[in-house]
Amino acid sequence: MxxxxxxxxxxxxxxxxxxxxxxxxxxxxxxxxxxxxxxxxxxxxxxxxxxxxxxxxxxxxxxxxxxxxxxxxxxxxxxxxxxxxxxxxxxxxxDEPLYQAIRDVLSEGRRYGHTDMGAGQKVIVEFVSANPTGPLHVGHGRGAAYGDALARLLRAAGYDVHTEYYVNDAGRQMNILAVSVWLRYLELCGEEMDFPANAYQGDYVWDIAASIHRSRGNDLHRKIDDVFVGVPPDEPLGGDKELHIDGLINRAKELLGSDYEVVFDQGLNEITDNIRRDLSEFGVEFDNWFSERSLHHSGEMEKAIQTLDENGYLYEKEGAKWFRSTDFGDEKDRVVVRDNGQTTYFASDIAYHLDKLDRGYHRLIDIWGADHHGYVARVKAALQALNADKDRFEVLLVQFAILYRGGEKLAMSTRSGEFVTLRELRNEVGNDAARFFYVLRKCEQHMDFDLDLAKSQSSDNPVYYVQYAHARICSVLAQLTERSMPAPDSDNAKFELLTEDHEKEIMSQLLRYQEVLESAAKNHEPHQIAYYLRDLANAFHTYYNAHQFLIDDEGLRNARLVLIQAIRQVLAGGLDLLGVSAPESM
RNA sequence: GCCCCGGUAGCUCAGCUGGAUAGAGCAGCCGCCUCCUAAGCGGCAGGUCGGACGUUCGAAUCGUCUCCGGGGCACCA
Structure with missing residues (x-):
């Protein structure tokens, strides 16, 4: 206990x-x-x-x-x-509880501090879920690092955690991507045009177009004049960029026929693969990638809308179908089926969350960007309308990371192609520093991410401070054999020899880890772990400077070595919860 | 106008489910390697906790109002 x-x-x-x-x-x-x-x-x-x-x-x-x-x-x-x-x-x-803490750390190993608070309850944590219309940027990185750490934390707290990425592979944004790819492809075929203002401008679009060109040659080439026939003017020409791009989507479908899907799928697949690889390299693996399109194919969309209708929460107005979300406290009613017959993103979301409940999860945790906060009320409303318990659904909003370079705030827009990608960040500061940095702030805190600082002063990043403590302990222990000293023996350690203030302080910290872990999991605050680790590392570094470990007095030496072994274990366990490595040497 | 988040040391942030003298890192200044990794350690200096009122034995923490900053309020996703 x-x-x-x-x-x-x-x-x-x-x-x-x-x-x-x-x-x-x-x-x-x-x-x-x-x-x-x-x-x-x-x-x-x-x-x-x-x-x-x-x-x-x-x-x-x-x-x-x-x-x-x-x-x-x-x-x-x-x-x-x-x-x-x-x-x-x-x-x-x-002193007894202090000694017991050391014993517990060494006997329980990486499970030290874990609890059964969750009692095996099934939880699904959905995070990142960025539209597959471009590479992940540093804003997504924050959600990825936070979500993954939270999932690990909840597992350590005894929950049965499933992680999921919801892939928005249906809808207008994906069509805009497809058109963007196709137009770039046409440029590769030698056509010239004013690239639409509302299309995706990033260089990665060229790459996708190029791979289609490689596999299909000029098969999908159409005369540029035909493409723009009947398309309303773009914004720079005094028109509406939305109407312009929608017109192009329709032309692309007409002109390409079944080949439209080739372009669409090529864009979707290349980008999704890229995102998957990026996250994997970042140490974030999802248990499942859930396709929005599958909701359409399986009929779940239709079913969800139908159920809403049967429960009396749908009505028609101006050709569209509306959900009466105001019945559940939302500020206005929401469209689920547009006047052109297309379902909205919100409709998919309803079906998706219903699907999660149907799969037997007791708690649904979604991690969203702060810009989506307006969605919380309507999704909760929909779940209630479908007779689900809204309290089983919880949204954690992650505030924006505001990027600075050279003291200047950077624009972040996928559409314009102006953004720093997660991959660039990882290459520049490394995975460990990036993950630790992200998770050091609680999610509702606005984050100033100074790229120059993160790059130029990466050795000042607190993650190295913690990792260094771990590496130092490894180094000390590694020298035992060189000096013909026996390995630490916890069973026969005389902990009462550890009388220094530094030692008492460390033992107290080891004991505290259990409380920190439980609190971090309960409050969904991985940053508590990060701060704890820095404190523990600090206690160790201080101890290291004040006392010798590899001393002649065998009894004291053994007790000290057992103590630092326990520190090493807790540092490694804590870093693992944050998805950060614990190197043996630095 | 309405909603969400933030405002704590020069900078970036902990602390906020009320507790006893408000903490850390960075930046600044002063020290410490013949000794287990100096990516380290010790010390000094630095704060009207945005402001006001209220609740309380007790408020950075809770409530109301207010000021400043970020974000959101679509038949977009």
Missing amino acids: KLKQQLQLLVADVLKAMIADDLLPAIDLPEISIERTRQKEHGDYSCNIAMVLAKHARCAPRDLAQQIVDQLPDTKIIAKIELAGPGFINFYLT
Whole structure:
């Protein structure tokens, strides 16, 4: 049992006894908060229950605290209890829980600190899910690093986690991509044109066009004058860029017939493969890539819309089908089927989330960019309309990463092709630094990502600080054989020899890891792990500078080596949760 | 106009489910390698926690108002 819980129980038992003896009015006990103290002078843990209950007990907080302290039994884990300030009960621990922490770390290994909080509950975490219309940029990187760390964290907390990438392989954006590719292809065939303002401008579009040209030669070549027949003018010519591009999509379908799909699929597949590879290289692997198109093919789209209709939440207006989401608190009703008969992205989303529930997940966690926050209410509304429990669906919004280069804010737009890709970032600062940097900020925090800083000062990145501690420990342990010293022996370690303040501090930190992990998982905050690791690394570096490990005194040497072995284990375990490597040398 | 997020040290950020003297990294200044990796360690300096009012024994933390910054409010995805 965790230390905090043990202390909670002790206090709870005392309070119950006091109620039974009429020393306290009978009430439902509030949750007893046991917290780590900030200052050493306040002991290791403190409890504020006396102040919380003072009014109820109609006595001064300090008097109540004194009564509680008087009745607390002696235990192996508590060395001293003090009453302080307005009525805090401060616990000073014995060394036993500290020693036990070392033993636990070494016996449980990478599972140290893991809990069964989730009780095997099935959770699906959906993240990134960027449209396959271009390479991932640094904004997606944040979602990827955060989502993956969260999934690992939830697994460590005992949830049965499934990760998924929702591929928007249907819809208008994909058609715009297809047209962009085809027009570039036509340029490769020697045609000249004003490239549409609303088409995808990035260089990767040329690459896709080139691969079609390689495999199909000039098969898909059509005279440029034919292509633009009947297409409304583009924006630079005083027209509407949306109408212009839609006109081109229609012409492309007419002129290419079944070959349109060749272009479409080539774009989709090349980009999806690229995204998949990119994420994989970043250390992010999804359990499943879910195709939006499959919702159409399987009939789930139709079914979802039909169910909404049957439940009485659909109506027609101006040729479109609307979902009455205002019935569930959304600010306005939403279109699910447009007047041209096409379903909206929102309709796909309804079907997709229904599908997740049908697959038996108890909790649906979506990680979205902050710009999608307006969607939360309508998806929740739809789930309610379909008789699902909206509280099983949770959206975590990741704020934007604002990029700076040379002090200048950078524009980020997939359409214009102006963006720094995730791949560029990884190449420049490395996966480990990128992942740690991303996860160092909680997701709702706006992030200033200074590229110059990340590149030029990558050795100042806090990730190296943590990794360095790990590598240093590995280095020390590696020298044992060179010096003909025995490997650390935890079974026979005399932990009572570890009397230095630095050692006590480290043991206390090792013990704390369990609490940090649980809190990080509960609050969906991987950054807590990152900050913890930096603290632990700091404690180690300080220890390293103050004391020698490879000393002649065998008993002390063994105890110290067992201790740093435990540090190494926790550093490696924590870094793994963040998807960061733990190198043995640097 | 409405909604979401942020405003804490020169810079980037922790702390926010109320607790006891507000923390870290970077930048600045001063020290530490004949010794297990100096990508390290120690020290100094640096703050009206945007502002006001309120709730409370106690507020950076909760509530209301307000100012500043980012984002969102489509028959786009």
